[in-house]
Structures are given as C-alpha cells and as structure tokens.
Amino acid sequence: MNWISNYVRPRINSLFSRREMPENLWSKCDSCGTMLFHRELRDNLEVCTGCAHHMPIAPRRRFEALFDGGIFTEVKVPAPVSDPLHFRDQKKYPERLRAAQKETGEAEAMLVAEGEIGRTPVVAAAQDFRFMGGSMGMYVGNAIIAGAERAVALKRPFILFAAAGGARMQEGILSLMQMPRTTVAVEMLREAGLPYIVVLTHPTTGGVTASYAMLGDVQIAEPGALICFAGPRVIEQTIREKLPEGFQRAEYLLDHGMLDRVTDRRSLRDELITILRMLLRLPPAVKGDLPPPEPEPAAAAEAPSDAKA
Amino acid sequence: MITYLEFEKPLSEIEGKAAELRALAKSGEGVDLSKEAEALDRKAAEMLRELYKSLSPWQKCQVARHPNRPHCKDYIEALFTEFTPLAGDRNFADDQAVMGGLARFDDRPVIVIGHEKGHDTQTRIARNFGMARPEGYRKAIRLMDLAERFGLPVITLVDTPGAYPGKGAEERGQAEAIARSTQKCLQIGVPLVSAIIGEGGSGGAVALATADRVAMLEHSVYSVISPEGCASILWKDAEKMREAAEALRLTAQDLAKLGVIDRIVPEPLGGAQRDPAASIAAVGKALGEMLAELDGKTGAQLMKARRRRLLDLGAKGLAA
Numbered sequence: 001m002n003w004i005s006n007y008v009r010p011r012i013n014s015l016f017s018r019r020e021m022p023e024n025l026w027s028k029c030d031s032c033g034t035m036l037f038h039r040e041l042r043d044n045l046e047v048c049t050g051c052a053h054h055m056p057i058a059p060r061r062r063f064e065a066l067f068d069g070g071i072f073t074e075v076k077v078p079a080p081v082s083d084p085l086h087f088r089d090q091k092k093y094p095e096r097l098r099a100a101q102k103e104t105g106e107a108e109a110m111l112v113a114e115g116e117i118g119r120t121p122v123v124a125a126a127q128d129f130r131f132m133g134g135s136m137g138m139y140v141g142n143a144i145i146a147g148a149e150r151a152v153a154l155k156r157p158f159i160l161f162a163a164a165g166g167a168r169m170q171e172g173i174l175s176l177m178q179m180p181r182t183t184v185a186v187e188m189l190r191e192a193g194l195p196y197i198v199v200l201t202h203p204t205t206g207g208v209t210a211s212y213a214m215l216g217d218v219q220i221a222e223p224g225a226l227i228c229f230a231g232p233r234v235i236e237q238t239i240r241e242k243l244p245e246g247f248q249r250a251e252y253l254l255d256h257g258m259l260d261r262v263t264d265r266r267s268l269r270d271e272l273i274t275i276l277r278m279l280l281r282l283p284p285a286v287k288g289d290l291p292p293p294e295p296e297p298a299a300a301a302e303a304p305s306d307a308k309a
Numbered sequence: 310m311i312t313y314l315e316f317e318k319p320l321s322e323i324e325g326k327a328a329e330l331r332a333l334a335k336s337g338e339g340v341d342l343s344k345e346a347e348a349l350d351r352k353a354a355e356m357l358r359e360l361y362k363s364l365s366p367w368q369k370c371q372v373a374r375h376p377n378r379p380h381c382k383d384y385i386e387a388l389f390t391e392f393t394p395l396a397g398d399r400n401f402a403d404d405q406a407v408m409g410g411l412a413r414f415d416d417r418p419v420i421v422i423g424h425e426k427g428h429d430t431q432t433r434i435a436r437n438f439g440m441a442r443p444e445g446y447r448k449a450i451r452l453m454d455l456a457e458r459f460g461l462p463v464i465t466l467v468d469t470p471g472a473y474p475g476k477g478a479e480e481r482g483q484a485e486a487i488a489r490s491t492q493k494c495l496q497i498g499v500p501l502v503s504a505i506i507g508e509g510g511s512g513g514a515v516a517l518a519t520a521d522r523v524a525m526l527e528h529s530v531y532s533v534i535s536p537e538g539c540a541s542i543l544w545k546d547a548e549k550m551r552e553a554a555e556a557l558r559l560t561a562q563d564l565a566k567l568g569v570i571d572r573i574v575p576e577p578l579g580g581a582q583r584d585p586a587a588s589i590a591a592v593g594k595a596l597g598e599m600l601a602e603l604d605g606k607t608g609a610q611l612m613k614a615r616r617r618r619l620l621d622l623g624a625k626g627l628a629a
Contacts, residue, residue, distance in 0.1 A: 080624070081625060081626040087556050089544055089553075090544060172533055174569075180519040183491050207512050209484035215492060229472060229512070230474030
C-alpha cells in the first residue's frame with residue numbers, strides 16, 4: 001500500500017473524529033494506484049490527476065460537464081417489452097436489471113439528451129458501462145433511434161459516447177438485431193445530412209463496435225480505451241500466442257488507421273465544438289465558460305424531469 | 310459414410326447392424342437375413358422420426374454444424390447457373406470464407422454471396438471454417454455495390470460460426486468491416502433475400518443477413534453468441550451449453566415467433582445432411598418465392614420497408 005492509505009487516511013479520520021470514513025470519498029487510480037479524492041477526481045472528469053488514466057464516467061456526469069452550464073434535457077426513450085425471452089441463467093434477467101438500476105440510479109444503459117455545447121445545439125447519447133456492462137439490448141437500440149430521430153427533427157448533429165461489452169445476451173437474437181436496427185438510425189442521420197460523431201470510450205467491444213460505434217463521420221477515442229470486435233482473451237485462446245503490448249487500445253487503432261483521433265477527455269468538449277461547428281459551416285465558437293442558454297420552453301414542457309447541474 | 314451426432318448414437322448402432330446383416334447376406338452364407346435387416350431399417354426410421362420430432366435447441370446447434378450438411382458452395386452449384394466467382398476486396402486479400410459472384414437464379418442474373426465452411430481438412434483450412442476476416446465483408450460490400458449499380462437482386466447464404474477472432478483481423482478493422490457490410494445491406498435499392506442454411510453466428514451473420522426477407526432451414530440456428538460462449542460467461546461453465554442454447558432462443562421456430570425471420574424451410578427427415586439434394590431444392594424454392602414477393606417494388610420502396618421491418622422488430626417479444 002502507499003502512504004496515503006496507511007498514514008493520511010487514518011489521520012483524516014481522527015481529525016474528523018469519526019470512526020468510519022465512507023469508502024467512496026477516496027478512490028484509487030486503476031492504473032498508477034494513486035489515491036484520489038473524490039471531488040478532485042470529479043472535477044477532473046474521472047481522469048487521474050497523477051497519470052491521466054481515464055476511468056469510467058457516468059453518462060449523467062459526462063453530460064453535466066459537456067453541455068453549456070451543465071444544462072440538458074433528457075430525450076425520452078420508448079420502453080421496450082421487458083425480458084422478451086423470459087431469459088434465465090443463474091439469475092433471472094429482471095433481477096439483474098433491477099440490481100443494475102439500483103446500483104446506477106439509471107433506468108437503463110444509455111442516456112440521451114439534447115442541449116447546447118459551445119452554443120451549438122446537439123443531441124447526445126452516452127452508454128453506461130456500469131449498467132450491465134453497457135450492453136446493447138432493445139433499450140439501447142431504442143435510445144439510439146430516439147436520439148437520431150430527435151436530431152433529425154431538430155436538424156442537430158448527434159454525438160454518441162460508446163462504452164459496452166457488446167450485445168446483451170439476455171435478450172438473445174433481439175440484442176443481435178440491434179446491430180442492423182441502430183445502423184438504420186445512422187442512416188437517418190446520414191440522409192438528413194447531419195454530422196454523427198462517435199466517441200469511443202473504455203471499453204467498446206463486440207456487436208457495439210461492429211455497428212453504430214464504428215459508423216461515425218468522425219471517430220474519436222479516449223486515451224487507452226480498449227476498442228475491438230473480439231476481446232483479447234478470445235483472440236489469445238484462438239491463436240495461442242501473446243498479443244503485443246497495447247493491442248486493441250485506442251492508440252494502437254489510431255496507428256492502424258481505424259480512428260481519426262485520440263483525445264483526452266478534458267479537451268474533448270472543445271474539440272467536439274470545433275469539429276461540429278466546421279462541419280455545420282458555423283463561425284468559430286467563443287472559447288471559455290459560457291453562461292447557460294435560456295431554457296427552451298417547448299423542450300422543458302416535454303420533459304419536466306430536467307437534469308440540473 | 311454418415312457422421313453420427315452424439316444424440317444419434319442409438320441410431321448409429323441400429324443402422325450399423327442393418328448394414329452388417331446386409332453385408333453378411335451378400336457374402337452368401339445361405340441364411341436369408343433380409344427380413345431382419347428390414348426390421349432394423351424400420352426400427353431405425355422410427356427412431357430417426359422420434360429423434361428429429363423434438364430436437365432440443367442444443368441438438369439443433371449440433372445438426373446446424375453437422376460436417377455433412379450441404380454448404381454454400383453446394384447450394385450455389387445446384388441452384389445457380391453460370392456462376393462466375395468474383396474475388397477480392399481490392400485492398401488486401403481475397404477471403405475464401407466468403408464466396409460470391411455473378412450467377413443466374415431461374416435464368417435471372419443476380420449477385421450471390423455466402424459463407425463457405427469447406428468440406429474436408431484442406432478446404433476447411435482454406436475457408437477458415439467459414440469464419441470471415443474483414444476482407445470477406447469488404448468483398449461482400451463490393452459485390453453489393455455492383456448489384457446496386459446494375460440493378461441485380463442479391464441472394465445471401467449464411468453459414469458461419471462467427472467472424473474470425475484473429476490478430477490481423479482486428480488490426481484491419483473487423484468491427485468496421487462488419488458494420489459497413491450491415492450498412493451496405495441497408496443502402497442498396499435492389500431486392501435482398503437471405504437464407505440461413507446452417508449457423509447464423511452473431512455479427513458475422515448479421516453483416517450478410519440484413520435483408521428484405523430471411524428464410525431459415527428448420528434445424529439451423531441464429532444467435533447473438535454461441536451457446537458455449539454464453540455458458541462460459543453467464544454460467545461461468547462452458548459445459549452448460551444446453552441450458553444456454555435453451556435460454557438464447559436461437560432456433561428457427563423461436564426466431565419466426567419473434568419476427569426475426571420470415572419463413573422456416575423444412576428439412577428432410579434426419580436433417581439436411583441425410584438428403585442434401587432435397588434440402589437444397591427446398592431452399593431454392595423459398596428463395597424464389599421470396600424474390601417473387603419483392604417483384605415490382607422500386608429501390609426506394611425496398612429500402613424503406615427493409616428499415617421499417619428492423620425498426621418495428623421485437624416490439625412484442627415472444628408474446629407476439
């Protein structure tokens with residue numbers, strides 16, 4: 001262990017004369033092991049202040065940091081039929097769903113929202129890896145379609161933050177069918193002439209990579225993200241040899257021509273604004289912290305459950 | 310020589326005995342054994358009927374993977390004339406796990422594309438057991454583009470364990486190639502019909518099976534993951550593939566209920582491997598009928614309906 005956990009933490013505990021310190025105030029960097037204070041980590045968008053390792057970020061938190069003034073309106077996603085196959089492995093699928101809902105506080109593995117970034121109106125969707133590995137089932141399919149339809153209706157670009165282990169096995173063939181289904185959403189955007197930007201985050205694998213997550217007009221990845229179709233373990237078992245260092249990581253894909261850019265999460269917002277405004281042939285954005293835009297009355301009326309920063 | 314599946318073992322014993330008796334009779338021992346042989350034949354036929362009357366999903370997986378099952382090449386040779394293979398992705402290689410080209414189907418020029426598994430050690434290795442690399446999907450994309458340019462219908466024959474999980478395949482963009490192939494299926498304004506003739510393995514199958522009409526042989530399977538893979542992830546035990554096959558709903562019968570496929574093509578008794586010609590003819594009939602259903606539709610109508618079908622898919626689950 002290091003000196004923070006052995007020395008500083010007990011000291012802080014004694015300072016506040018509390019016998020128990022909530023575990024979640026500190027977290028350890030997955031990569032360098034540095035202990036990070038939660039508020040500092042949060043302000044740094046869950047990027048390690050020591051080694052710049054990118055840790056998972058919840059979609060809601062990502063949107064708070066992405067949209068101007070942290071203000072966005074959720075796009076309603078039509079609820080699919082739940083547990084369509086009556087799937088049961090060691091646990092029943094509805095039980096797994098409920099556990100994930102409790103753990104994340106979210107309804108499902110994707111959040112869709114509309115708002116402005118750098119005064120550029122957009123629709124964005126973010127996949128939640130904490131929710132059953134971000135897996136793509138009917139809900140995620142519906143979310144992407146709802147997001148694309150909303151973008152087309154409002155004539156706005158669509159930004160998608162991907163993070164998933166792949167398709168949701170508990171929905172069997174219907175999860176597989178989300179590959180062509182979400183591709184229909186991509187086609188809607190393409191035909192409407194709207195930019196579709198994909199940000200690949202750690203990890204994006206399987207059927208998700210092999211559908212909407214690889215079909216962006218611009219493909220950006222966060223540093224160190226694992227991006228693949230078949231995972232490294234499956235490949236090692238198949239070819240029976242060790243894979244090279246950094247195999248299937250964002251930088252490796254960039255080297256192999258599979259991505260446009262690898263961008264640090266902390267500069268991603270500015271980069272998205274820059275790219276979008278050029279694709280939309282708008283003048284350059286004014287950089288800096290912008291005050292939140294006036295809330296749109298129409299959008300607010302539609303979705304009263306506005307998320308607040 | 311028939312290859313017997315694990316669950317067909319009792320059958321193999323009876324059929325083996327019948328063959329032995331016949332051989333004995335032929336060698337002229339003088340005893341008339343034909344009656345006994347016939348009795349065994351009847352028993353075997355009865356057993357075959359019983360076995361195939363209610364195959365479990367896992368047994369269907371085994372039938373779908375049967376080495377003697379007719380493969381893409383057999384279908385193309387029997388159902389098409391003037392087949393002219395077209396090769397290569399124009400970027401890197403020709404992937405033999407995907408075969409395709411120009412051909413005539415009922416005299417009508419078409420583009421045919423399919424996964425080919427191979428039938429002996431040498432061809433299986435050459436075909437990589439039907440597991441395509443990015444070049445295979447990029448060849449398919451190229452052929453679909455050709456079909457679109459010249460207004461030819463596309464027929465796809467799906468039979469793959471899945472896309473190949475290899476180092477080079479990943480480096481050359483396996484995921485992107487599959488995604489683009491699926492996208493191309495949605496972009497062509499010509500009729501696109503598909504038949505799943507064996508294994509419909511995950512994304513590798515979707516890349517070719519995103520069609521206007523999808524038919525599936527009675528004992529073929531189509532799934533998001535292999536039962537073994539699913540068992541090892543969700544049950545943490547690859548031996549639970551029977552349970553996984555059950556839970557995944559990967560049979561033609563379940564997929565028809567879910568609206569993922571449009572028709573089930575009946576197989577000869579004992580599976581396609583027992584009578585390849587009959588199976589091939591049945592698939593040919595289904596392909597012809599599906600193409601006829603699309604006659605007279607414009608490219609825009611076809612594409613719109615193809616998308617609508619996907620958008621509406623699965624709205625009701627198994628209760629549909």
